[in-house]
Amino acid sequence: MTDTIANRAAKATPQKVARKIKGLSDRAIAWIFVAPTIFLLLAINIFPLIWTIQLSFTNYKANRLNREPEFIGLRNYERILTDSDIWLNMQATAHFLFWTIALQVLIGFTLAWLINKKFKGNDLWTTIIVLPMMLSPAVVGNFWKFLYQPQIGLFNYIVAFFTGKDPSSFEMLGSVQLAPWSIVIVDTWMWTPFVMLICLAGLRSIPDYIYEAAEVDRASKLRQFFTITIPMVLPFLMLAVLFRGIENFKMFDLVVQLTGGGPGSTTELTSINLKREAFEKWRTGYASAYAIILFVTVFGLASIYVKALNKVKER
Amino acid sequence: MRTFLTGLMRLRRGPWEMLATIIIALGVFMLMQPFVLWAFTYSFITTLVGTVMFIIVSHFPEDE
């Protein structure tokens, strides 16, 4: 990407104009404008990150102030990466990731496709559908806990109404089998609109003439769907999937409010597990190594995400 | 496939980024797969290699 916007800007400013500028030079202004942002990020993101890396090689415990931390090399990493309990937490996270993404893509794409039929009032209904995703996940988790109550909750009542089961015969949050699904349901309820919006943008970016040309070639509607619609929406869908993947990999607030990681550790996603190690057991060094592992994973996914972002931008 | 390989040899950004992306994806998969513990153990180093590689190769020249 050699032709950055900055380059184009430099080219676009003719010499004559450049000479006329009074006061500070452009270069000085550029630095004055960017520096505070960079400084803040260095202080609140990068410095802590470097500190975390350093702590991850020690056995520091933040609740014991007078004890000097010892350097223990890679032992924290070794311990985490051979711990089958943490591996199980990763699998719980994988279950959550896989099903939320699958359901959200399926429902989100279908909705977008339906909305793209441009029926009367589609704007209004789109706005209504979008509402859940902007809400506070912690508060959402909290009130879904109320809906999931076995005897009195609305969710159980509705399920019981349609299946004829006794509403107090199952506990969404209390049972080992159902709890992993209860968090999938809430996350899907909350974030399907996100996937829908992005798919809708993808669908709307397909120019009409492509379909018209296909119609001239007598391609069936089904064939058009698989050879035009799906491939054209795919970059957008990738973007949505990656973003939801990153967000759900670090999921904390919603699930902590819903299940708190329980029952047992069936819904203990990695972030919740990390919080326990860092702020309940106070194994700061160990938790720092854990944090670095999560961070590198997210950073890797984020670089793919930015690549996908640029791909969509070019459209 | 041919252009991919020549791209790799000529140190072009596109194919190398693709390779780094695959390594990162593999690392993430290894981290969360439910099959073998040793894959989980080596997932972190895989993702780390992929990520560092991605940062480096994204400075390679674009094709053309």
Add this chain to the structure above:
Amino acid sequence: MSAYSVTEPSTRSKWFAGSLVILYALITMIPLAWIMLTGFKSPSDAISYPPKVVFEPTLEGYVNLFTTRTRQTKEFLEANPPQNWADEIVREYDMVIVGPSKFGERFLNSVIIGFGSTFLSIFLGTLAAYAFSRFKIPLADDLLFFILSTRMMPPIAVAIPIFLMYRNLGLSDTHLGMILLYTAVNISLAVWLLKGFIDEIPREYEEAALIDGYTRFQAFYKVVLPQAATGIASTAIFCLIFAWNEYAFAVLLTSATAQTAPPFIPTIIGVGGLDWPAVAAGATIFLLPVMIFTILLRKHLLRGITFGAVRK
């Protein structure tokens, strides 16, 4: 679009699509509607089986949310008649209002920290976005990626060193600490979104101003800023919503003075367990502003959630 356009769906498929979407919208609204209704129920109505859709509305939940109460003896209650309507509601349970609850305080904290961090991130973000949009900055793409990646970090992972840092600096549980932290998280969004908005403003306007003898600064705040006003406003709302909703940092780094509403709402306890109508009332008051903002933002929503990548 002509009447014979092949891309225009038939009336029947429109009708079909419309009814499915409306059905989904109605189902998706049930939880929200339910929580708002619960806020107006009495505690016994809230936990009745089968769930009550028709009930006698009461403001008990809201009164319990905003006040602290104690139980009193019959003699005391007879000697002191209720002062106002809120007191009257509480009297039914042989209680009196003794003071305000912490909800008001926590809500105010949310407002202060939300607006403070939004103002800061918009201020810094606009400057940086302008520089990235208009000037040649070495390694601009790397810097932009670095800025974006800071937002992707898992909050719990960042919270460990920030917790230690804030403890050493005396910033834990302070408004300033939370404002700085949320600014750092929001600034990436602000820079990316605002850069997109500023990129869309034609350069010719500024160049004309520069020829007219404006300095760069003057051109920036007299020409570019007014043009970018809509973009700045919608970016601000996005930052505000984020700071408003944030939970992980708030629950780990604040406990009293600077605690915001999200960690507080789930802890509202009534007599004999969780007081669901009060919790629902708190959730309603807390979520309503966000819903209104979302409706206002609907045109820019897509842009905001994709860091400006998708424009439409």
